[in-house]
Amino acid sequence: MTEKLLNHRAEGPTSAPPLLLGPSLGTSYALWDKVAPELSITYRVVRWDLPGHGGSAPGLIGPGAGVGDLADLVLALADSLGIDRFAYAGVSLGGAVGLHLALHHPERVSSLAVICSSAHFNGSKPWEERAELVRREGLDSLVASADARWFTPGFTVPELVRDQAEADPEAYAACCDALAAFDLRDRLPEISVRTLLIAGREDRATPPPHLREIADAVPGAALVELPGAAHLAPAQCPQAVLTALRTHLGGGAKRGMEVRREVLGDAHVDRAQARQTPFTARFQDFISRYAWGEIWTDPTLSRRERSMITLTALVAHGHYDELAMHVRAARRNGLTPEEIGAVLLQTAVYCGVPAANSAFAAAQRVLAEEDDL
Numbered sequence: 560m561t562e563k564l565l566n567h568r569a570e571g572p573t574s575a576p577p578l579l580l581g582p583s584l585g586t587s588y589a590l591w592d593k594v595a596p597e598l599s600i601t602y603r604v605v606r607w608d609l610p611g612h613g614g615s616a617p618g619l620i621g622p623g624a625g626v627g628d629l630a631d632l633v634l635a636l637a638d639s640l641g642i643d644r645f646a647y648a649g650v651s652l653g654g655a656v657g658l659h660l661a662l663h664h665p666e667r668v669s670s671l672a673v674i675c676s677s678a679h680f681n682g683s684k685p686w687e688e689r690a691e692l693v694r695r696e697g698l699d700s701l702v703a704s705a706d707a708r709w710f711t712p713g714f715t716v717p718e719l720v721r722d723q724a725e726a727d728p729e730a731y732a733a734c735c736d737a738l739a740a741f742d743l744r745d746r747l748p749e750i751s752v753r754t755l756l757i758a759g760r761e762d763r764a765t766p767p768p769h770l771r772e773i774a775d776a777v778p779g780a781a782l783v784e785l786p787g788a789a790h791l792a793p794a795q796c797p798q799a800v801l802t803a804l805r806t807h808l809g810g811g812a813k814r815g816m817e818v819r820r821e822v823l824g825d826a827h828v829d830r831a832q833a834r835q836t837p838f839t840a841r842f843q844d845f846i847s848r849y850a851w852g853e854i855w856t857d858p859t860l861s862r863r864e865r866s867m868i869t870l871t872a873l874v875a876h877g878h879y880d881e882l883a884m885h886v887r888a889a890r891r892n893g894l895t896p897e898e899i900g901a902v903l904l905q906t907a908v909y910c911g912v913p914a915a916n917s918a919f920a921a922a923q924r925v926l927a928e929e930d931d932l
């Protein structure tokens with residue numbers, strides 16, 4: 560039964576937003592070892608193995624396969640886990656799978672990160688030759704050159720080189736067939752999914768111009784170039800990849816600003832924007848990205864629950880101006896005046912009666928202004 564599915568490793572809370580991570584040719588999900596545990600604090604991370612790589616069965620793919628066949632396997636895996644829509648990040652061949660998914664199944668992909676990859680892998684010839692070599696002689700010569708193709712001189716990750724040695728030659732060759740046939744250049748402008756490109760400045764397999772080409776063609780795409788990173792950037796520069804992915808997955812300032820407006824209202828946000836100066840601009844941007852783009856957008860808790868927690872925390876620290884603003888937000892998030900009163904009453908127990916007294920006064924003013932009392 561599971562032989563029909565890609566081998567995978569799932570980490571993080573099942574209630575968290577799903578994030579699927581794809582590997583590059585010759586590696587396994589171990590490519591994400593230094594990145595996935597951190598991401599799994601806030602995401603339900605599912606990293607998968609290519610057919611015949613890591614723990615995936617070789618028979619999942621055959622000669623003449625296309626990137627679309629790999630994408631179908633990824634969708635079957637997501638279906639089996641009850642995941643309908645997911646954020647996706649993939650390296651090299653895994654990135655090509657992401658581009659295919661974003662183009663052909665945009666309803667399944669909430670955001671896309673394409674890492675050290677391309678919309679084409681320099682035509683079919685090198686991949687036809689490589690497939691032929693591997694079918695004839697196995698993987699030994701590719702194992703010998705893995706470090707040079709994947710990393711900067713002197714750097715290696717023995718586990719990943721071992722993955723290449725242990726990959727199934729037929730399945731590896733079928734992945735080369737998929738790379739040979741892959742060319743999405745003409746279709747890039749049709750991609751509507753929010754897309755981030757991450758390039759390794761030292762990547763010789765898919766150098767930065769390949770990522771720039773995608774960034775220039777996909778509407779609204781962002782590009783990050785990592786100094787010191789070669790082809791397997793998540794293994795060589797995990798912190799830099801994490802930082803770029805976190806910002807991208809959090810939705811960034813734009814999504815943050817949308818949520819901020821939904822919760823605090825246009826009038827408040829317009830006033831805050833109008834008061835912004837060069838001195839405060841970075842702080843405003845930080846609030847939009849972090850508080851609103853990352854935390855208030857996380858669906859693990861409802862906006863009603865977040866409002867209740869926020870009211871309590873503001874009472875605990877005596878921030879009564881902010882409390883007034885968040886009483887308005889709580890109403891917008893669906894709390895009734897009675898429920899707000901119940902939250903404040905509870906703060907009397909845990910934050911102290913004088914704090915709750917001031918909080919009731921501040922909330923009373925807001926609710927009266929809004930004709931709620």
Ligand SMILES: O=C(O)CC1=CCC(=O)O1
Pocket residue numbers: 582583584585650651652653680708738764790
């Ligand atoms: O192993 C390589 O040669 C680099 C590579 C190209 C496509 C891919 O997934 O990895």
